Amino acid sequence: MARITKIEATKDFIGKKKTRVAAYARVSTRSDEQLLSLETQKEHYDNFISANSEWEYAGLYYDEGVSGTKVEKRDGLLALLKDCEDGKIDRVITKSISRFSRNTAECLEMVRSLARLNIYLYFEKENIDTEHMSSELMLSILSSIAESESRSISQNSKWSIKHRFEEGTFIISYPPYGYDNQDGKMVIVPEEAAVVRDIFDMTINGMGTYVIAKALNDRGLQSKKGAKWHPSTVRGILQNEKYTGDVIFQKTYTDDNFNRHNNYGEKNMYLCKNHHEPIISHEIFNKAAAVIEQRAKEKSIEAGIGKYQRLYAFSGKIICGECGATFKRRQHYKPSGDYVAWCCNTHITDKDACSMMYILDEDIKTAFLRMIRKQQTAHTQVLKPFVAGLKGTNNKERLHQVLALEEQIEKNAEQITVLTNLMSSGYIEPEIFHAEKNQLTLEADRLTREKQLISKSINGDLAHLDEAQKLLQFVSKKAEITEFEDEMFLEYVDTMTVHTRDEITFNLKCGLNLTERLVGA
Template sequence: MIEENEKLTTYREYPYLVYARVSTDKDEQKDSLTNQVDICRYWLEQNKFEWNERSILQDEAKSGTMFLERTAMQLILKKARNREIKMVIFKSIHRLARDLKDALEIKEVLLGHGVRVVTIEEGYDSQYEGKNDMKFEMFSMFAAQYPKTQSVSISAALAAKVRKGHHIGKIPYGYDRVNQLLVIKEDEAAVIRKIFNWYNYYGYGQKTITNKLNEGVEEGTILPPKSGGIWQLTTIQRILRNRTFCGDFILNQYTNVKVDGRKKQIKNPKSKWTIIKDHHPAIVPREEFNKANNKKVVNNKRKVTPWNEFRGLLKCGHCGSNMIIMQSWKRKKDGTKTHWKYLKCSKYRRSNKCVNHPPITYEDFRKLILQKLIVETTKARFNLEANVSKNDQIKVKKIKNEIANLNNKIDRLLDIYLEGILNKFDYENKREELQKRIQQLEDKLFTLNMEKERAISIKTIKEALDQLNDTNKDLFHVFNVLIEYGVIYIDGTIDLKYKFNEDNE
């Protein structure tokens, strides 16, 4: 701690940041952003640091368990790595992180770059704790346990509400929520009944039902889905499988997990589900729901998409949706089947709301693309190294010109300051900003000048070129190295954008 007679440390001489976070706008007053900042400010002033409003960084409505979604925290770590700060102050470790791994990682990054870490409630100050991490780890563990305990309590409370007949979560199509209870919304429920009726008694397939619904939407005789727009094939499939419509409610069907610092929803195994039958009024009788779900096409027959070496590369020239592979077959007189695969616009498949491309078999399309690639890469193979070198030279020239311009700006800035037009504070801030940009460009220039990086790029493309003649193997990775994207138009025209042309930087 700084002694009373010591000179006050200014913001510029000792750059620090104050971090505050709230998970929701319903956080208690003691954890509000204003309260957190006030506590940190009091600590700073008591320890003879000059207060600066610009030192505050806040994450609002950001869970402490979601590390990568907290933009202010990511900025703190970036500034630490760039040696731009010397201290970070938190009201408590609970505000720092609610995950033990994240808390320890944040602390290691900060300490590893010479940043002092202070958490006021726990009395932790890395300047005085030295290598003794037990206090920090212990409080981090308590902070990590809190959301787990809270989650269990909340889940139990929600389960109790559901067992009383209350509804939680998103209101499903066909229902309204009144006094926490689901009630049937007749105009939407009529659409649900129509879907089951067409499927069970008219023999319509899911694609036919999708098309008929969209025709009704256009004519104004059928309501659109809750999100508006058009009905999709996947929506019809989910409706036919959704037990909500026969009056059931499923608890614990999904759960949130943390993957690489972000939330991801996964489906729990059925053994973990809690099914509450007759929880709310049914739109379709249970026997109708069971009849729809006992069909082989729903439960047993699973469509398997053929292996697609062009997945993610091809777009429809009419609507921009992905082109996918469909498969079909025809039985011959001798009982054998003829199978074929063909390209189709995914939007047309889902909803008929695009053009139906003339059938292009996958095998013919693959041969055509290989022929195009062989022709184009024959030209590129002989000057590949020259092209890559040329592109890098252009990039280097641009970066050098930008650095020169920034240095000229710094010189002009100094002239303006010496003439008294600009005060010292503004001059130093602007100069620092320009110098940071120069540093970023110099780092990029260093990377471009590394011969090894350029050699790896050339080698990767060359290896892809060498594999084009081996047509019997899976060429997915080869196509991804050589092709940026492809567009297929209604007249059968195919446009390919290559990654190895001279105009590609």
């Protein structure tokens, strides 16, 4: 008779499926801060979720700094809800109720909709887990408080700011380029002030914002945020009345639905003359404004409708390696056949000032196709090691420093809110309020500067890594590219530098500079 041995079931042997946990956040709208904000929050949630052996990181969903009161404008939140419905997520974590939604009805509706899918939310700040039904009452109370606080804070802040506008005591905590904040006062930074004066002088002498920005970049100067100069940066300086020593308060305002608007007369504006030491005179400021207005008329640019559209993919992208000017597109008509060429702007106006001759539009396209096909063929030898090198940059310590500073900045903002509420309720005297508020504002400014200093050191690598990964994914999966496309060129190329009529370098957005011969196929 056969002998049977019973083998007991081992529960531990059966692999338990991990809970897929996604995180939701809101990040800055500014492109220079967005990558850093994403990295710090990814680092936080990656550590938080990894600490639980039963959880699996399902990604970070985010929205740019939009109001928490409007779900329909939050594409990241809508994508999160869609993936929850599609069964890709089992649980959601977010920092606080106010980050998720400040609208009570919408907040509860989303929570209940997810609960019907057996998906629950955890709010870190309030320590609320919607898996426990007893939390719903608390969630309802707290989200109601968040909604009312949103309006209360807004009204109190408006009252406080309006009062300081009228008194001329409003502190500009983040003054424009050329100034620094010292003890609540705008003080001139001599080196930067000299650059501001140069910008106005160059404008009055007929130079455009693009040429001015390029000249400043060639001098190795950095803007207020430590980045390159752009035409919009220069334009912002030329239109800023603060350089005359005057300040116009409330040039923008927020309505009751938390929408931000430019103030075209809907609200009072407050002109404070001689608010601080001027860098330029009113005469120079007005003269520069007249030059800008005249240039706009000549180019048929109307205020309020934006600049004219870029007509061609290469417009503003081709830089002369000899003089640094941009190239201009020219159509040539010949009996042997019409063709398009690009010529250095300096050479067009003065052949003795720059000897660079024209290059053919078709030759540039051919050179680009040759360059991109090389990356397709050799991406494992060029792009993969490049991406690996960028990934190898250890930013963890600096990211943790940024996270710590962000916490301090948030606490500082909460202290200011409490102080404003006490003042509006009459619990503290105006003198004490202003003294304490000034101290907190200065501390916020110090923390912000320290954060920006660290951020600058890692933003470049993060941006290059993001662009390099996009290019690697494109060339490794795309079939052989045979035709030039404007969209493809604009996606991956920052600028091109023409060294001779036979040689051009493509300066890619990922940081690589690749040189090709300018010869026909």
